[in-house]
Amino acid sequence: MKLCIGSVLLLWLICLSGMQISAQPISKHYLDSLVHLANNPKPDSNSLHAYIQMYRYFFDRGFYDSALKYASHALPLAQIIGNGKSLGQMYHRIGMSYTNLSNYDSAASFLKKALTHAHASQDTLLEVGCYNSFAYVYNYQSDYTTSIEYLLKAVHLIDASESPAIKNMLPQTYSSISYNFLSQKQFVKAIEYAKKALLIKGYPHENRYRVMLHLNAFDAYIKQKDISTSKKHLDSAIAINQSINNVILSAMVANNEGFYYQTIQDFSRANKAYLKSYQLNKSIGNRLLQSEAANNVADLYLKTKNYDEAEQYALEANAIGRELKLYQVVADTYDVLKKNASRQEDYKAALSYAELNKIYADSALNEEMHRITLSLESKYQNQQKEREIAALTITNAQNELEVMRRNRFLIAGGMGASAALIILGLFYRNSRQKNLLAEQDRKYQQEQIKFLERQQQVVSLQSMINGQEAERTRIAKDLHDGLGGLFSTVKMYFSTLQHETPMLKENDLFQKSYSIVDTASIEVRRIAHNMMPEVLMKLGLVNAVKDLCDNISAGKLMTVSLEVHGMNKRLNATTEIMLFRIIQELLNNVIKHAQATEVIIQFIRESERLSVIVEDNGQGFNTMETDDQNHSGIATIQSRVNYLNGKMSIDSEKNVGTTIMMDFLINE
Amino acid sequence: MNAVTKILIVDDHPLVRDGIQTMLKDEPSFQIVGSSKTAGEALDFLESEEPDIILLDISLPDMDGLQLCEKIRMKNKYSKIIGLTSTNEAGIITGLLQRGGNGYVLKNMERSELLESIRTVLKNKVYLSAAANDKVLEQFQSGKPNDNSIVLTRREKEILLLLADGLKGPQIAEKLFLSPLTVETHRKNLLRKFNAHSVQLLLKIARNNGLL
Structure with missing residues (x-):
């Protein structure tokens, strides 16, 4: 299981920077009065101030949508009422909101405007703030180098400034640099900057930053496997945290504590710490962190074999994760649920969880890959620029000393090497992704093997159904060839007799017998056909279903069309018969209940996967109603689908139609 | 004779x-x-x-x-x-x-x-x-006239449109109140029906056929 400690730290950074600006707490009641103020029909500086307060209220609580809304409302007011300085600050606020909403393009463009205004109004504090915010934008996009570049610009400004307010930004900036190095896995550098920041004293919210810096150091040391030093920093963070009362920070500390105990494999303490983090995050309504914490708790419960609790927390984390699109969390929780289900020998559920796990893990991987690609692209472009510059330099130096020429080769070689490295890196990531996917496939197949083994146990039931169909086939054949042949032959004789003795045409009794024999032979044919259609035996499922469709369509009540892809190879006889029965049953249901005018039957096969869909445009039905007539039909179908180890899902909408979807694994 | x-x-x-x-x-x-x-x-x-x-x-x-x-x-x-x-x-x-x-x-x-x-x-x-x-x-x-045109189911049409909007599987699932597994099957079916190996290609073919 992947630990989410990284993203937790990052969020903390943003929360803190928000609090840096707004120190005073705002109650809900106060917020109402602010709304009143802001909605003043004649907007003045009070309304502007009210908007800013509301922006802060929501920003600090992580409601970035609302924060963005109020900052955007305030922008035209700031353009009319405020000076260049307040306009710049407003752009900065909008940029920060966009950053947290992961809209990095908009964020960068607003931060750029803010920076222009900061330059124009010589607002160095805002300029430093902008550089810090740019650093977040790039950090979120995994471009840590650019992020650090902006932070170093901020450090440069801070160093040059005499203003205490600006000087106070230094620990925060160092802390961000440290965090970027941590993200780059440059642990030594991360520790260096954390320690630099820890040396600074006497600035606002000092203890908060110290807790965080210690946690940074803890993280860097533990990842270097220096457990004892990491423990010292963790203890410092815990001690300082006790002296201040900050819930977010406490949750952070608890989370890191959990990570520590998990690393040293003290699972019960790890679980306690994660539980604390979970409760704290829940108490402040930070659903993102709550979901990640619940995920960790579930994992630990699984490790300590508390299965019920594991499931409970996994379900909670899963629900929030899906809501907030935290794909990795969702994937992780499905993993926990899968393990739990297979422990309870519910292999069907386990298989379905395994598939969900795969889908979400893929989504998470895709997002990660997307981010990596973006950052590689920008790095590559930088490299390209450097190359062009280098090439120019070389041309100038061409006629100079021999030494210079050698240098040129060195530079070119270096560039070649670095380009090769990038390409190698890309290949590495690519192959790593392939390995990951292969690994997932392997796990998935193991799940399937287990599932199939389980299915072996119900083999007696299967052979019963099998026997039933075999019996039907046999009877149908006997009817056709035996009884059918007899009736046909009698008719042939009658027919010849009538030809030889024309007067029999007038004989009533003969004519009656003749017609009864004819009826009997047709009847035998009908019964045999219902037992087992010949076309199904001889030409296979698709042809049989086609006949079925045409038969129904010929009745003109509804049109049944058939879509077939990848079904050139026939399936084994039992599967074909079973699928045919399923389709027959489903079409019967549609005819009886749906009042549909159009039906689509679709078979799509791709290697082992077979997807069968029956969709109608009828009146639909409530899939929850159990006493419905539809339902009894559905239950029969479901048992047949089960027999084939398939999965069925029903998706019905009133007055729109019903889609029945079945998935099978065909292994021959 | x-x-x-x-x-x-x-x-x-x-x-x-x-x-x-x-x-x-x-x-x-x-x-x-x-x-x-x-x-x-x-x-x-x-x-x-x-x-x-x-x-x-x-x-x-x-x-x-x-x-x-x-x-x-x-x-x-x-x-x-x-x-x-x-x-x-x-x-x-x-x-x-x-x-x-x-x-x-x-x-x-x-x-x-x-x-x-x-x-x-x-x-x-x-x-x-x-x-x-x-x-x-x-x-x-x-039988309908056999003009080899691809017939899409209702759900496939919906999902095709959402894919064209750039949505991913889980997002589509959420939007249509379907399970992600179901959406995944529909997506795979669409790819198979259009003989496309990627969603991009699928969308291109769908556009060329006037389905989008």
């Missing part, structure tokens, strides 16, 4: 073979030159003989009658093959014609019908007994 028409009967049922022989006995122009109980016997017979008519039962013990028809047709382009069966299923009827059959008669035929079928196929025409004729017509009339 005054020459004698040579007929081979292929049917594993002795009574049926007798019945057919009885029906044909009063027709001097029709001569039964052989009767085979199995596909193997029929193929052996056809090694040396070339009958004008083969009356072929499609349920034989050793080989499927449709396969036998195909097999005969590969070597022998001359003989007219009339399927002789107790089933009246459109798939079987067209299946036989596709494999080189010239006519299709149901076993509970009238004498006159059998004679007519033989005479018709000898004139290089296709003969279908009345009931078989109705079945085949049904198949042609009920």
Whole structure:
């Protein structure tokens, strides 16, 4: 299981920077009065101030949508009422909101405007703030180098400034640099900057930053496997945290504590710490962190074999994760649920969880890959620029000393090497992704093997159904060839007799017998056909279903069309018969209940996967109603689908139609 | 046509073979030159003989009658093959014609019908007994015009539109209140139906076909 400690730290950074600006707490009641103020029909500086307060209220609580809304409302007011300085600050606020909403393009463009205004109004504090915010934008996009570049610009400004307010930004900036190095896995550098920041004293919210810096150091040391030093920093963070009362920070500390105990494999303490983090995050309504914490708790419960609790927390984390699109969390929780289900020998559920796990893990991987690609692209472009510059330099130096020429080769070689490295890196990531996917496939197949083994146990039931169909086939054949042949032959004789003795045409009794024999032979044919259609035996499922469709369509009540892809190879006889029965049953249901005018039957096969869909445009039905007539039909179908180890899902909408979807694994 | 028409009967049922022989006995122009109980016997017979008519039962013990028809047709382009069966299923009827059959008669035929079928196929025409004729017509009339265009299900249409909007599987699932697994299946089906290996290609083909 992947630990989410990284993203937790990052969020903390943003929360803190928000609090840096707004120190005073705002109650809900106060917020109402602010709304009143802001909605003043004649907007003045009070309304502007009210908007800013509301922006802060929501920003600090992580409601970035609302924060963005109020900052955007305030922008035209700031353009009319405020000076260049307040306009710049407003752009900065909008940029920060966009950053947290992961809209990095908009964020960068607003931060750029803010920076222009900061330059124009010589607002160095805002300029430093902008550089810090740019650093977040790039950090979120995994471009840590650019992020650090902006932070170093901020450090440069801070160093040059005499203003205490600006000087106070230094620990925060160092802390961000440290965090970027941590993200780059440059642990030594991360520790260096954390320690630099820890040396600074006497600035606002000092203890908060110290807790965080210690946690940074803890993280860097533990990842270097220096457990004892990491423990010292963790203890410092815990001690300082006790002296201040900050819930977010406490949750952070608890989370890191959990990570520590998990690393040293003290699972019960790890679980306690994660539980604390979970409760704290829940108490402040930070659903993102709550979901990640619940995920960790579930994992630990699984490790300590508390299965019920594991499931409970996994379900909670899963629900929030899906809501907030935290794909990795969702994937992780499905993993926990899968393990739990297979422990309870519910292999069907386990298989379905395994598939969900795969889908979400893929989504998470895709997002990660997307981010990596973006950052590689920008790095590559930088490299390209450097190359062009280098090439120019070389041309100038061409006629100079021999030494210079050698240098040129060195530079070119270096560039070649670095380009090769990038390409190698890309290949590495690519192959790593392939390995990951292969690994997932392997796990998935193991799940399937287990599932199939389980299915072996119900083999007696299967052979019963099998026997039933075999019996039907046999009877149908006997009817056709035996009884059918007899009736046909009698008719042939009658027919010849009538030809030889024309007067029999007038004989009533003969004519009656003749017609009864004819009826009997047709009847035998009908019964045999219902037992087992010949076309199904001889030409296979698709042809049989086609006949079925045409038969129904010929009745003109509804049109049944058939879509077939990848079904050139026939399936084994039992599967074909079973699928045919399923389709027959489903079409019967549609005819009886749906009042549909159009039906689509679709078979799509791709290697082992077979997807069968029956969709109608009828009146639909409530899939929850159990006493419905539809339902009894559905239950029969479901048992047949089960027999084939398939999965069925029903998706019905009133007055729109019903889609029945079945998935099978065909292994021959 | 005054020459004698040579007929081979292929049917594993002795009574049926007798019945057919009885029906044909009063027709001097029709001569039964052989009767085979199995596909193997029929193929052996056809090694040396070339009958004008083969009356072929499609349920034989050793080989499927449709396969036998195909097999005969590969070597022998001359003989007219009339399927002789107790089933009246459109798939079987067209299946036989596709494999080189010239006519299709149901076993509970009238004498006159059998004679007519033989005479018709000898004139290089296709003969279908009345009931078989109705079945085949049904198949042609009920089926939608076969223009090879891809038919999409309702859900597939919805999902195609959302994919075009750039949404990913889980997002689509959320939007349509479906399980992500279901959406994934629809997505895979769409790719398969359009023969596309990527969603980009799928969207491109869909656009070119006016589906988007």
